[in-house]
Each structure stands twice: as C-alpha cells, then as structure tokens.
Amino acid sequence: MSTSSPSAQLPQNQPDRRQPDRQTSRWIWILFFLCAVAAIGLFFIPAFIIRPFRYQAPRALLLAMALRQRAPLGTLIAGVACFVLAFVLWRTAGRWRKALLVLALLVVTFSTIMAWQNYFEWMFHPIAGPQFLAQSESNLDPKEMILAVRFGSDDRAYPISQMAYHHVLNDVVGGVPIAVTY
Amino acid sequence: MNGRVLHFYLAGINNQNFLMRDKETGTWWQQITGKAIYGPLQGAALELVLSDELTFGEWRTESPTGQVLAPVTKYAKKYDINWEPDVAKLPVVISFPGSELKSRDVVIGLTIADAARAYPWETFAKQSPVLDRVNGTPLLLVLGPDGKSFRVFVSRIDNHDAEFFLQGDDTADAPAEKKAWTLLDATTASQWNFQGCATSGPAQGKCLDRVPALKDYWFDWRNYHPDTTVYKH
Numbered sequence: 001m002s003t004s005s006p007s008a009q010l011p012q013n014q015p016d017r018r019q020p021d022r023q024t025s026r027w028i029w030i031l032f033f034l035c036a037v038a039a040i041g042l043f044f045i046p047a048f049i050i051r052p053f054r055y056q057a058p059r060a061l062l063l064a065m066a067l068r069q070r071a072p073l074g075t076l077i078a079g080v081a082c083f084v085l086a087f088v089l090w091r092t093a094g095r096w097r098k099a100l101l102v103l104a105l106l107v108v109t110f111s112t113i114m115a116w117q118n119y120f121e122w123m124f125h126p127i128a129g130p131q132f133l134a135q136s137e138s139n140l141d142p143k144e145m146i147l148a149v150r151f152g153s154d155d156r157a158y159p160i161s162q163m164a165y166h167h168v169l170n171d172v173v174g175g176v177p178i179a180v181t182y
Numbered sequence: 183m184n185g186r187v188l189h190f191y192l193a194g195i196n197n198q199n200f201l202m203r204d205k206e207t208g209t210w211w212q213q214i215t216g217k218a219i220y221g222p223l224q225g226a227a228l229e230l231v232l233s234d235e236l237t238f239g240e241w242r243t244e245s246p247t248g249q250v251l252a253p254v255t256k257y258a259k260k261y262d263i264n265w266e267p268d269v270a271k272l273p274v275v276i277s278f279p280g281s282e283l284k285s286r287d288v289v290i291g292l293t294i295a296d297a298a299r300a301y302p303w304e305t306f307a308k309q310s311p312v313l314d315r316v317n318g319t320p321l322l323l324v325l326g327p328d329g330k331s332f333r334v335f336v337s338r339i340d341n342h343d344a345e346f347f348l349q350g351d352d353t354a355d356a357p358a359e360k361k362a363w364t365l366l367d368a369t370t371a372s373q374w375n376f377q378g379c380a381t382s383g384p385a386q387g388k389c390l391d392r393v394p395a396l397k398d399y400w401f402d403w404r405n406y407h408p409d410t411t412v413y414k415h
Binding site for chain 1: 187189192194197201208210213233234235239242244245246247248253257261262263272273328330
C-alpha cells in the first residue's frame with residue numbers, strides 16, 4: 001500500500017527529511033572514504049615499504065608485514081563495502097563526485113586485486129615442478145658455480161645462475177624436504 | 183617444522199636479503215637466518231642444512247651419480263651466467279662505516295656457538311689454507327683445486343687439534359686451478375682431499391667434521407651478525 005510509505009504519509013515533512021538525508025549522506029561519504037583508504041593502504045603501504053634497493057627500517061618492515069598479512073581479506077571486505085556505499089551515494093552525487101567515486105573504485109579494485117597477487121613472483125617466477133638431469137647430461141660449464149647438498153647417496157646441484165633468478169626452490173632430497181635459496 | 187612440511191615462496195625483500203613466506207601458515211621468514219620474523223610461527227627457526235658452494239667441475243668429480251637442476255626453458259633467458267659481477271654492481275642500502283670492509287666485499291661467514299666471524303674472500307684466497315680458532319674450535323678453511331670452491335672443516339683429527347698446509351707447487355704464478363692441490367696435515371703428513379677425507383698416509387680413511395659457512399656480501403653478513411669479528415692476518 002502506497003499510503004504506508006513515510007513520504008506519502010507525511011508530505012509536509014519533506015523539507016525536514018532532506019536535512020537528515022544530507023547528514024546521512026555525509027556519513028556515508030566518510031565511511032566510503034575510510035573504506036577506500038583502508039583498501040588502498042593495505043596494498044600500497046607494504047608495497048611502498050618493501051621496495052627493492054630501498055632501506056627497510058625494522059619498525060616499518062613489521063608494519064608492512066602486518067598489513068600484508070591482513071591485506072587479502074581486508075581489501076576484499078573494504079572493497080565490497082566501497083562498492084555498496086558507492087551504489088548508495090551514486091544517485092545523489094553530482095558529476096564531479098561521480099567521477100571521484102569511479103576513480104576511487106578503480107584504485108580500490110586495483111589494490112584488492114594486487115593484494116591477492118604476489119608480484120614478486122611476476123619478477124622472479126618460481127619453479128613449479130623442478131626437473132633434474134643426470135650430471136653427464138648437463139650443459140653447464142665446469143667453472144659455473146652451483147649450490148650442492150647431499151643426503152645419504154642423493155647428491156643434488158643447483159646452478160647459482162638459475163637460483164639467483166628463482167631465489168627459492170622447494171625440493172625433497174633423500175626424503176628430506178628442503179628450501180634452497182639464493 | 184615440528185613434523186609439518188612447509189613450502190616457501192618469495193614474498194619480499196628486507197634490505198636486500200629476501201623474505202619468504204610459507205604456503206601453509208603465511209609466516210614470514212628471513213632468508214639468511216631461516217628465522218620466522220612475523221606471523222603464526224614467529225620465533226621459530228628452520229634447521230640449516232649443510233651445503234656447498236662449488237664449481238660444477240669440482241662437484242661433478244665428487245658426485246658421479248649426482249643430479250643437476252634442469253633449467254626451465256621458459257625462463258632460460260633470465261638466467262644470468264655473469265651474475266657475480268652483475269650483482270656486485272647493484273647499489274646497497276645499508277652500510278657500516280667504520281668497519282674495515284666495503285659493503286660489497288665478499289666474505290665467508292660462519293658461526294660457532296653464536297660467535298660469528300667473517301673471512302674476507304681476497305685474504306682467504308691468498309692465504310688458503312687458513313687455520314683459525316673461533317670460540318675454542320680450531321678451523322680449517324680451504325680453497326678447492328679449482329680456485330673457486332671452498333670448504334670449512336673442524337681441524338681436529340681424533341680429537342687432537344691439527345694443522346694443515348697445501349704442499350707448495352713451484353709454479354707459484356700459475357693460476358690456482360692449474361696448481362697441484364695436495365693438502366697435508368702437519369702431524370701425520372697424511373694426504374687429504376677437498377672433501378676433508380684422508381686418502382693416504384696414517385690417517386687414511388678418516389674425515390674431518392664440516393662446518394657450515396656462507397659466502398656473502400659484507401653488508402649482509404654484518405647486518406645479520408652485528409657482533410661478528412673479522413679475520414685478520
């Protein structure tokens with residue numbers, strides 16, 4: 001029944017209604033802003049701190065790890081909240097505010113996607129299933145440096161030129177799980 | 183870790199020593215120390231496995247049935263055969279002014295019961311074999327026959343401290359890999375191979391205990407071993 005709607009029931013209240021609306025909308029904007037800052041910060045702050053060839057201060061590093069640890073879930077929750085809030089704000093927003101919403105949502109989306117990615121592995125791809133050659137089949141130069149481990153009768157060599165790119169390799173040698181790093 | 187197998191992946195960098203995380207718990211680990219620095223397993227440490235840094239040629243003669251990690255074709259172009267001089271050119275972000283070494287000086291770092299010592303590579307390569315004592319433990323550091331591989335041993339035979347020397351070759355100017363490589367101990371004059379085992383003489387069949395050691399840049403070693411001493415002679 002249309003008469004149950006407050007606006008239909010109390011048309012005389014319309015000017016008063018606009019005031020709380022503006023108030024509410026301001027709060028929604030603030031909430032949107034906070035959610036956007038949270039999502040963006042969760043990705044960008046650790047990414048900024050953990051830059052290669054930059055000094056990492058101990059406390060900054062702890063902050064970076066703490067944020068990065070929470071980033072996947074945090075950006076997802078904040079990101080979804082941003083979209084819901086933006087949807088609510090959209091109808092009343094002017095052209096500039098709409099542009100602001102779109103821009104913020106783009107950066108929030110980017111941050112959320114990046115928080116679920118490991119871009120260090122884009123730079124240095126991991127070896128998914130390491131393959132091995134008998135030493136007689138290897139083309140390595142005798143002067144090339146390798147990392148070597150031995151467990152019982154199992155001998156393995158990891159060329160440093162390869163490890164310096166991949167950095168980390170999970171392997172099992174003689175039944176012992178090891179992480180080879182360089 | 184506590185009976186659980188962890189799988190690691192590259193997760194970041196901490197002053198040019200990388201950080202890895204494990205897929206199972208998400209804990210953050212420092213590469214050089216193997217210590218968990220943040221996350222559910224914080225405070226834990228991975229067990230260091232004895233490993234070698236050798237030339238392929240040296241390893242091949244020692245490990246006739248050994249296996250070599252195959253290059254991944256997709257990334258073969260990214261492998262830098264010339265990694266050593268290339269990495270040496272990269273900038274550093276931490277330095278230790280006042281220490282006698284330069285940031286990118288290569289050292290052999292080792293710890294004996296929490297006492298750390300760094301051996302500048304140049305000094306070591308010139309003097310090899312180096313005899314030293316860290317925290318009461320007599321050590322033998324020796325450069326391999328190829329002039330590039332190195333190993334560190336406890337220089338004790340049957341619980342007695344021992345001295346070692348490389349039998350001089352008259353072609354002193356010859357490159358290291360061309361020189362005859364004969365390691366002898368001063369007590370029994372037995373001959374030892376680069377794996378630390380006596381191959382002839384009274385000590386034949388005996389092997390020295392190994393000491394894990396890391397070839398590293400000075401800045402990195404010093405950063406994670408602030409109390410390290412530096413070998414001088």
